[in-house]
Amino acid sequence: MTRTVYVNGDYLPEDQATISIFDRGFLMADGVYEVVSVLDGKLLDFDGHLVRLKRSLSELAMDNPLQDDDYLTAFRALVEKNAITDGMIYLQVTRGNPGDRDFAYPPAGTRPTVVMFTQSKPGLANAPAARTGWKVISVEDQRWARRDIKTVQLLFPSIAKMEAKARGVDDAWMVEDGKVTEGTSNNAYIVKNGTIVTRALSNDILHGITRAAVLRFATEAQMQVEERSFSIEEAQGADEAFITSASAFVMPVVEIDGAAIGTGQVGPVATRLREIYLEESRKAAI
Numbered sequence: 001m002t003r004t005v006y007v008n009g010d011y012l013p014e015d016q017a018t019i020s021i022f023d024r025g026f027l028m029a030d031g032v033y034e035v036v037s038v039l040d041g042k043l044l045d046f047d048g049h050l051v052r053l054k055r056s057l058s059e060l061a062m063d064n065p066l067q068d069d070d071y072l073t074a075f076r077a078l079v080e081k082n083a084i085t086d087g088m089i090y091l092q093v094t095r096g097n098p099g100d101r102d103f104a105y106p107p108a109g110t111r112p113t114v115v116m117f118t119q120s121k122p123g124l125a126n127a128p129a130a131r132t133g134w135k136v137i138s139v140e141d142q143r144w145a146r147r148d149i150k151t152v153q154l155l156f157p158s159i160a161k162m163e164a165k166a167r168g169v170d171d172a173w174m175v176e177d178g179k180v181t182e183g184t185s186n187n188a189y190i191v192k193n194g195t196i197v198t199r200a201l202s203n204d205i206l207h208g209i210t211r212a213a214v215l216r217f218a219t220e221a222q223m224q225v226e227e228r229s230f231s232i233e234e235a236q237g238a239d240e241a242f243i244t245s246a247s248a249f250v251m252p253v254v255e256i257d258g259a260a261i262g263t264g265q266v267g268p269v270a271t272r273l274r275e276i277y278l279e280e281s282r283k284a285a286i
Helices: 024-028 046-059 068-081 155-166 209-220 232-236 268-284
Strands: 004-007 010-013 031-039 087-094 113-120 134-140 171-176 179-183 187-192 195-198 224-227 240-245 249-256
Touching: 004 068, 010 068, 024 087, 031 046, 031 268, 046 068, 046 087, 046 209, 068 087, 068 113, 134 155, 155 171, 171 232, 179 187, 187 232, 195 209, 209 224, 209 240, 209 249, 209 268, 232 249, 240 268, 249 268
Parallel strands: 134 171, 134 249, 195 224
Antiparallel strands: 004 010, 004 113, 031 087, 087 113, 171 179, 187 195, 187 240, 240 249
8 A cells, every 4th residue: 555655744655745855855865863662642752752853953953844733733644644553654854955066054044845755664662672672782873973863864774774684683882982982773771780880861862752762761660870982891791771762762682792681581670661652652642
């Protein structure tokens, strides 16, 4: 069945949707994006994703093309038009089409390009991997220095993800100066003696919306949280490990570079955090 997608205010069949070959998102990766999960036909953490979108646009001196209500209206329309119960909505905003290729930004007033589409993922909250855990490898982090901006520059994370798949595991954790930054599309955590450890926010990592929610829920549940860097060696000696993202929610990690984490089984902290996150997020979904 052909999806209905959104391009610059129009709802179109996906096979009729086009943008200019001169669009700077295509030529320069000059664009930002967000992915919002849908459970039970409702949007999770929508407000948080919108706040981060506006921050990313501001950091790149890019105009915000829509009002908050316009984004919400479009998201809800796409959920309805595509009959999405569980899945995701992808939103991308680029600096648009200046009419020709140029390294310099286009003139003020150039219309940004806005693209949105859905991905149906039935049973998204019931992923079997949540019961068995992920296996990950470590790779050198070779991305640019402003990872806090959610840009469409995803080539190296894609390379790292493909290296992980080639080695028969689920994902890769990127390492810089001996410390883990994050996964290819997620934030990374370890648990030691009951304390949840994750890298502090900076330009080095994406400021995850799910990360913020999970850490808030952990604190409310009287769990100890420590924001600091950790190495692969420390992670391999941890009691548990896990990742968070908008699509994986809280996903346990049971192996890093071939070494089992803790018992090699999904641990109680990650399990409980996933339960809390899904329960509370469903309550707050819009």
